[in-house]
Amino acid sequence: MNWLRSLMMPAPGSSYASEVDDLYMLIFWISAFFFLLIAGLLSYFVWRYRRRSADEVTPHISHNFKLEVVWSVIPLIIVVVLFFLGFNSYMNARVGPGEALEIQVRGKRWVWEFEYPDGMRTLNEIYIPVNRPVRFVMSSEDVIHSFYVPSFRVKMDVLPNRYTDLWFHPIEEGVHTMLCAEYCGRGHSDMLAQIHVVSEAKFREWQEQGDERMRTMPLAELGKMLYESRGCATCHSIDGTRREGPTFKGIYGESHAMRDGSTVLVDENYLRESILEPQAKIRSGYEAIMPTFQGLLREREIAALIEFIKAQK
Ligand code: HEC
Ligand SMILES: [Cu+2]
Known part of the structure; x- marks a missing residue:
């Protein structure tokens, strides 16, 4: 069956x-x-x-x-x-086994952020080794989200101001989809993440190579990769369409009106500030929902993203 x-x-x-x-x-x-x-x-x-018959009595x-x-x-x-x-x-x-790889999970509108014990952080994507129990310690930065991995048969609410946890023991290599199962606003359906279950050797390679690859990749290429893997793409398009955030197409060199009435020239400094301190200047017509990437990006990665945005003509 x-x-x-x-x-x-x-x-x-x-x-x-x-x-x-x-x-x-x-x-x-x-x-x-x-x-x-x-x-x-x-x-x-x-x-x-x-x-x-008509007069039958039960x-x-x-x-x-x-x-x-x-x-x-x-x-x-x-x-x-x-x-x-x-x-x-x-x-x-x-009730999980004591010996588990612990990963911190933060849900926020509208991305999943993962943090490994060694400080490595990723957005909307994680790698975990096969045949080793993994424990997720989860919290939310804003509303209630729900961490749901159908193929693992686990689902758990992710709450602000409180930790919830769950664990699982992946038994096979492969890619699994996890999603938010609690309607949390307009970008709810963007809260999709990939869980890559890989061999122990590949996992170690990924942990090290993350850095190695970042060091050697050309800036624009690294920028494109980060744009996709760090969740920028869920809110910013590069073809001119409007999503949760403004498109990146042709913004470099433009002047943008801010919510407080001022006008800002989009140069490297503004781009940098927008990534690290998105709340500092809010573009008019948009909501202040962009998460900060302070501490999430290395210096070279910030430069790469700026380079990538400048290249979108
Ligand atoms: C959850 C949605 C979301 C994510 C994810 C997101 N942004 Fe934003 N971003 C916004 C919104 C909304 C605005 C406009 C409001 C504001 O200025 O804060 C914005 C504004 C910006 C601006 C200023 C644009 C302008 O035209 O003035 C830049 C640059 C930017 N984001 C870069 C990034 C980069 C780079 C990433 C990924 C590392 C990213 N954003 C991820 C929502 C997002
Ligand atoms: Cu959600």
Whole structure:
């Protein structure tokens, strides 16, 4: 019945995913059984006890003790068994092993930011090693978001002023999509992130190469990569269309009106300030929703983004 499972859920990607699926399928089959039993009996009784003549009177039956015990006790046993199975797999999914790679997750409108124990930060994309439990410690900078990875069968609210956590044990290499499952505003559907589950060796390589690659890549190319991987692209287009934020097309050298009535020439200093302190000058006609990238970008990465924006003519 694997085809039936795959219709309902993406392929399991974590150690407890198939446990969740087993229970789900058990409930599905119990429901299917009772649906057929009840609908079948209903149809049969409609036919069996149909009215035969105009003055027919049905016998008065007030109760049937045996029948009532049967239809109370059997469902009771079923739900108690389901409760224990469910409680058991819930505890397996909630209580993680002590030895886990801990990653901080911050949800904010409308990006996911991840921070590794060594200080490496990424936006909307993470790499984790296969066969090692990972624990996410999550919080929100603004509204309630919800961290949802369908193929891992985990979902947890991400709240402001409070940490929530979840863990999973990826069992196979591959790419998984995680998304925000709590409507959090206009850019809600942009809160998509990729979870790359890779081998231990590839993971280490990625951790080191992150830096190596950044050091050697030409500025404009690095800028393009950051534009896509750091989430700028979700709010800023390069083809002139308006998103949450203004397009980057042709802005370098323009004069822009700010919300407070002043006019600013878009030069390198303004671009830099816009990235590090987006709240300092708010462009008129836009909301002050851009997250700060202070501390998130290395000096060379800031230069690369500025270079990239200047190149959008
Ligand atoms: C959540 C949406 C969002 C993200 C992500 C975002 N921005 Fe913005 N950005 C905005 C908005 C909205 C404005 C306009 C309001 C303001 O000035 O703060 C803006 C303004 C700017 C401006 C000034 C543009 C102008 O025409 O005056 C620059 C430059 C900029 N962003 C660069 C970036 C870069 C580079 C990144 C990625 C590292 C980025 N932004 C990520 C929403 C975003
Ligand atoms: Cu969200």
